[in-house]
Amino acid sequence: MILEVDNASFSYDGITRQFDGITFSLREGEVLSLLGRNGTGKSTLIKCIMNLLRLQNGRVSLNGQDVAGMRPEEIARQIGYVPQVHNTVFPFTALDFVLMGRAPHIATFAVPKEEDYAKADEAFSRIGITHLREKSIAEISGGESQMVMIARALAQEPAMLILDEPTSHLDFGNQMRVITTIDRLAAGGIAVLMSTHFPDHGFMISHSVAVLQGGRMIAYGRAEDVITRENLLTAYGIDVCVRYIEEAGRRVCIPLHTCSCRDGKGDARAPLRQSIGE
Numbered sequence: 001m002i003l004e005v006d007n008a009s010f011s012y013d014g015i016t017r018q019f020d021g022i023t024f025s026l027r028e029g030e031v032l033s034l035l036g037r038n039g040t041g042k043s044t045l046i047k048c049i050m051n052l053l054r055l056q057n058g059r060v061s062l063n064g065q066d067v068a069g070m071r072p073e074e075i076a077r078q079i080g081y082v083p084q085v086h087n088t089v090f091p092f093t094a095l096d097f098v099l100m101g102r103a104p105h106i107a108t109f110a111v112p113k114e115e116d117y118a119k120a121d122e123a124f125s126r127i128g129i130t131h132l133r134e135k136s137i138a139e140i141s142g143g144e145s146q147m148v149m150i151a152r153a154l155a156q157e158p159a160m161l162i163l164d165e166p167t168s169h170l171d172f173g174n175q176m177r178v179i180t181t182i183d184r185l186a187a188g189g190i191a192v193l194m195s196t197h198f199p200d201h202g203f204m205i206s207h208s209v210a211v212l213q214g215g216r217m218i219a220y221g222r223a224e225d226v227i228t229r230e231n232l233l234t235a236y237g238i239d240v241c242v243r244y245i246e247e248a249g250r251r252v253c254i255p256l257h258t259c260s261c262r263d264g265k266g267d268a269r270a271p272l273r274q275s276i277g278e
Helices: 042-049 072-076 096-106 114-126 143-155 172-187 200-205 229-234 269-275
Strands: 002-011 018-027 031-035 055-064 079-082 162-164 191-195 209-215 215-219 240-245 250-255
Touching: 002 114, 018 055, 018 209, 018 215, 031 172, 031 200, 042 162, 042 191, 055 215, 055 240, 072 096, 079 250, 096 114, 096 143, 114 143, 114 200, 162 172, 172 191, 172 200, 200 215, 200 250, 209 229, 215 229, 229 240
Parallel strands: 031 191, 031 209, 079 162, 162 191
Antiparallel strands: 002 018, 002 055, 209 215, 240 250
């Protein structure tokens, strides 16, 4: 077991719990998706897992060791973190940026060695972005920037990746490129924990899904058991239908919404029926 979260609770003010009683685990090569509306504690939970914030109650263990007793560099050798947003001030090349992921393996005041450059190049190659190696990260696209951030996390040689809403602000094509990359990395043995606002990610690549609502875990298990109309109505306050689509080879989640602005302007249902084989 790479990650174990046991009865975790956290409060910023010592009174109001941001989340409470959270328990789950993650093995090598598994993907776990965290679902839940904004403000329900997903990002705070991620910070607690990395010991950036201290739990009020409970325990987080990495490979059997309590993170509360680990130094930051020890955690960084096991967890590669990709945040929601990264604002770049200096025009580093993508190579320089990915080399920063080697920091947990480089002594203070030391410079990267040949081995560190080799690990950075390996990360570029592993996710297929070697062509970005010498480009300025201030000049590449949002999708390319997200891939470079994943490469930086991989350069740490972690046992697991934590990604906080990795497809936010990306176009449809780049969303799929990121999801495909995560899928490939998990197939190669890396454990992945990611927060997301897209329930379909659970059906696409996740071994398990946890749904948070009001700081509590209201469902945890296989995507097929957890991503249901009832759970999503509770978590997000919207009605959905969940259907198996033969062409996709998986279930999909579709918000139920009756469009009033298109009334009398054609049958918008026909293309949908055709696309799902009705």
